[in-house]
Amino acid sequence: MKEKLATLEEALAPIASGSTLALGGSLLRRQPNAAIRSLIRRGIKDLTVQSWAATTATDMLAAAGAIRRFEGIYTGMFSYGLAPNFRRGVEGGAIAVRDFSETAMVARFRAATQGLAFLPIKTLLGSDIARHNPEQIRPFSCPFTGEPLQAVAAAKADFTIIHGYVGDKYGNVQWPIVRDSDDIDQMIASAATRLIVTVEKIVPHEEIKRRPTLTYIPGNWVEAIVELPYGAHPAACDGHYDEDDVHLTGYLERSRTPEGAQAYLDEYARSVPDHDAYVAKVGGLAALEALDVPNREQTHA
Amino acid sequence: MPENKIDLSSDAAATTNEIVTAAIAREIRDGDLAFAGVGTNGRAFTLAVGIPLTAVRLAQMLHAPSASVYWGNLLEPDLSSMPADLKQDSFTRWQAAACPSDTGVKCDMLARRAFDVCFDSAAQIDRFGNLNITAIGDYRDPKVRLVGCLAQPEHFAFVPRPIVVVDLDRRVFVEAVDFITSVGHLRGGRSREEAGLSAGGPQLVVTDKAIFDFEPGSRQMRLRSLHPGITVEEVCDLMSFRPALPEQLPATPLPSAQELDLIRRVIDPNRVLLRV
Numbered sequence: 001m002k003e004k005l006a007t008l009e010e011a012l013a014p015i016a017s018g019s020t021l022a023l024g025g026s027l028l029r030r031q032p033n034a035a036i037r038s039l040i041r042r043g044i045k046d047l048t049v050q051s052w053a054a055t056t057a058t059d060m061l062a063a064a065g066a067i068r069r070f071e072g073i074y075t076g077m078f079s080y081g082l083a084p085n086f087r088r089g090v091e092g093g094a095i096a097v098r099d100f101s102e103t104a105m106v107a108r109f110r111a112a113t114q115g116l117a118f119l120p121i122k123t124l125l126g127s128d129i130a131r132h133n134p135e136q137i138r139p140f141s142c143p144f145t146g147e148p149l150q151a152v153a154a155a156k157a158d159f160t161i162i163h164g165y166v167g168d169k170y171g172n173v174q175w176p177i178v179r180d181s182d183d184i185d186q187m188i189a190s191a192a193t194r195l196i197v198t199v200e201k202i203v204p205h206e207e208i209k210r211r212p213t214l215t216y217i218p219g220n221w222v223e224a225i226v227e228l229p230y231g232a233h234p235a236a237c238d239g240h241y242d243e244d245d246v247h248l249t250g251y252l253e254r255s256r257t258p259e260g261a262q263a264y265l266d267e268y269a270r271s272v273p274d275h276d277a278y279v280a281k282v283g284g285l286a287a288l289e290a291l292d293v294p295n296r297e298q299t300h301a
Numbered sequence: 302m303p304e305n306k307i308d309l310s311s312d313a314a315a316t317t318n319e320i321v322t323a324a325i326a327r328e329i330r331d332g333d334l335a336f337a338g339v340g341t342n343g344r345a346f347t348l349a350v351g352i353p354l355t356a357v358r359l360a361q362m363l364h365a366p367s368a369s370v371y372w373g374n375l376l377e378p379d380l381s382s383m384p385a386d387l388k389q390d391s392f393t394r395w396q397a398a399a400c401p402s403d404t405g406v407k408c409d410m411l412a413r414r415a416f417d418v419c420f421d422s423a424a425q426i427d428r429f430g431n432l433n434i435t436a437i438g439d440y441r442d443p444k445v446r447l448v449g450c451l452a453q454p455e456h457f458a459f460v461p462r463p464i465v466v467v468d469l470d471r472r473v474f475v476e477a478v479d480f481i482t483s484v485g486h487l488r489g490g491r492s493r494e495e496a497g498l499s500a501g502g503p504q505l506v507v508t509d510k511a512i513f514d515f516e517p518g519s520r521q522m523r524l525r526s527l528h529p530g531i532t533v534e535e536v537c538d539l540m541s542f543r544p545a546l547p548e549q550l551p552a553t554p555l556p557s558a559q560e561l562d563l564i565r566r567v568i569d570p571n572r573v574l575l576r577v
Contacts, residue, residue: 026404027339029389052404053451074449079342079387082448090436090446097446099435099482101454103408110405123412123458126484126496129450132440148497180393182339182374184403216402236389243389293390 001205004171004225008038008275011196011224015039015159020048022155022192023057024162025235026183027078028243031057032163034231035198037269037278040064050155051075052105052184055083056235056248060269062086062095063261069096071136071155073105080248084255098136099129104152106184111154112191118151125150160192163232164217165239167199167208171222174214180238186216194223200240202227228275230288241291247282315556317509318347318575319564320528322356323556325464325507329360329418333368336411336419336456339392344577345422346387348466351574352507353420354380358568359560371416374404383574411455414499419456419463421503425478426465428521428542430485430503432457433478440480450482457483461501469508474540486520493520511536512553516545526553 012035015021025031036057044066051058051072058075061067063085075086089095100108107119120140124130125148130137136153162185167173189195197217202225208215219225231237234247254260272278279285315323329335337353340346357370358380369377377398384391401407410416423432424447434453438444456463467473486502487493493502506513506522510531516523523545524536529552537543556564569575 072449074451076341076448078340079346081342082446087446091443093442097449099450101450102404102452103412103455106405106408121412122497123454125458125498126481126487126493127454128440128481129435129454178393179400180373180389181400181402182404184405186403187405238389238393293393 001170001219003169004219004222005169005202006224006226008035008198008226008228011226012038012042014194015044017045017047019158020050020156022050022157022160022188023054024052024160024183024185024188025057025232026053028055028235029180029183029238030163030185030232031055031235032161032198032231033057033060033233033235034228034275034278035161035163035196036060037272038275040066040265040269041272050157052188056251059083059085059255060265062089063255063265064269065089065094067095069098071098071100073100073102077248077252080252084252085261088258098133100152101129104129104137105155106187107152108155109184109187109191111152112156113187116154118153120149121152122147122149155191156193157191158193160188160195162189162195162197162217163228163237164197164199165237166201166203167197167217167225168203168205168219169225170205171197171217171219171225172205172208172215173197173199173217173222173225174208174211175216176239177214178239189217189221192221195221196224196226197222198226198228198231200229200231200237229285230279231275233282233288240293241288242293244291315561316575317528318352319556319561320553321466321507321509321512322352322359322564322575323560324512324553325352325356325466326359326363326560328462328464328505329357329365329368331365331367333365333417334415335368335370336416336460337370337372338420338451339373342387344468347575347577348422348468349420351576352466354383355564355568355574359563362563362567363560371407371410374407375400383569385571385573408452408455411452411459414459414461416460417462419460421453421456421463421465421483422467423453423465423473423482425473425475426467426506427475427478428544429487429489430465430506430515430522431478431481431487432465432483432485433480435480435482437479453483457485457502458498463501463503465503465506467506467508469510469536469539471539471541474542476542486515489520490518510539513544519545521545523547524550526551528553529555
């Protein structure tokens with residue numbers, strides 16, 4: 001097995017402006033926010049972002065003016081309402097959106113996983129989602145029954161970033177037994193071309209190999225793994241810590257204006273040299289530990 | 302009066318939320334699998350999550366003991382103990398019969414028509430029950446960018462009995478939605494089937510003033526019942542199109558004393574689900 005442990009900056013170094021980037025996480029869970037802050041710090045631009053239910057990571061990239069095109073099922077702030085910077089970017093014409101429903105996005109990641117150009121669905125017949133995207137959603141007839149189907153193009157990304165729970169230095173990432181599984185992170189990982197994973201904690205390989213059924217991202221798929229405690233902050237990592245309501249409320253308050261959003265990014269992304277400095281900026285580990293949820297039986301510490 | 306300030310003693314009059322919850326519960330049949338969303342906050346939470354979950358639980362307790370819910374990625378969550386708040390850990394710890402390894406499992410179940418009922422809300426709904434949760438105005442240059450689409454297209458494409466829960470408002474009830482996220486009865490008549498979709502489409506639209514269904518044949522929205530004290534004129538004033546009106550227009554039935562007691566004392570005693 002190859003050791004794949006890296007610093008965040010080393011792991012993200014190959015990602016250049018203009019890339020297509022697939023992001024893991026769903027709603028306010030496991031958004032790869034620390035990695036996104038690092039990309040913003042570097043001034044990356046012109047990204048095509050592919051995502052499941054996007055919140056903080058995509059909205060911060062939008063605030064940074066880094067997204068040219070978005071393809072996904074949702075962008076909002078879950079219980080906090082609409083995503084203000086993404087909304088501003090789309091309404092102002094800076095971000096082009098191609099919407100996909102859940103079965104469509106699942107088919108796109110599964111197609112990429114299987115090395116296929118497309119997979120069929122029949123969800124979007126008659127929908128404006130298909131009408132506005134003939135480039136990636138095309139009608140055809142089932143070769144067996146003749147029924148109308150739609151081919152949805154594979155979601156091929158140059159780079160994929162996922163924030164996971166725990167992993168080892170070889171890039172094997174495990175989920176806890178009790179978790180919120182309302183996401184498709186494993187599928188997004190399996191579709192990846194170059195996969196970068198950040199995790200809450202690096203654990204010994206001996207712990208991983210005792211329970212290999214919990215490994216949802218095999219190290220074989222991974223290019224680099226980075227230990228980043230609270231790497232999803234201010235979103236949650238289920239089983240580890242809850243979302244930071246005070247921070248999220250402040251983010252949304254400041255994001256009411258473009259200037260406020262820039263000041264937020266200056267303070268929490270651009271002016272901090274790395275994730276450790278970010279943790280210090282938001283009050284240090286002691287402050288973040290207040291968000292921790294109780295460890296439960298059979299979950300990783 | 303806000304729902305959280307109301308008198309919850311057992312003989313207090315039913316609130317609007319309680320009336321629509323009981324009405325929806327009566328639509329749930331034994332053995333139904335119902336999909337409920339996880340979304341949003343405030344009134345939108347009550348419409349998308351609070352009323353549907355309370356209604357299915359009420360149905361389970363009265364006439365549909367084997368009805369169940371798929372909520373988030375939990376199949377058959379224990380509705381006898383709802384999460385006390387909306388923080389992530391309360392969702393993570395909610396007990397359920399199954400928590401499939403990813404949401405693709407739910408998508409596959411939708412596509413093979415494993416669901417009977419689903420609940421949806423929307424920013425716009427039109428005469429033929431098409432929904433928009435994507436964008437207001439021109440899609441390419443929107444006045445308001447909304448959240449996208451989630452699985453709402455799947456719900457209308459594959460679930461036989463979708464129930465829309467939304468407040469009556471002229472900006473919401475429009476002649477034609479700006480963007481068809483979910484295909485309802487499309488342009489009426491057989492246009493839905495001609496587009497290749499299976500029979501179905503939205504069956505009921507439950508609002509804070511009245512309940513609608515869809516007229517067979519034309520498939521246009523039709524007023525089915527008025528909540529107590531509401532007139533046809535009031536309803537039509539809150540819509541940008543005129544719904545079909547049946548000859549007989551009954552009042553929406555009030556919850557029974559037993560239904561009210563279960564909602565208030567057993568299902569939602571802390572008024573988390575029907576708060577606003």
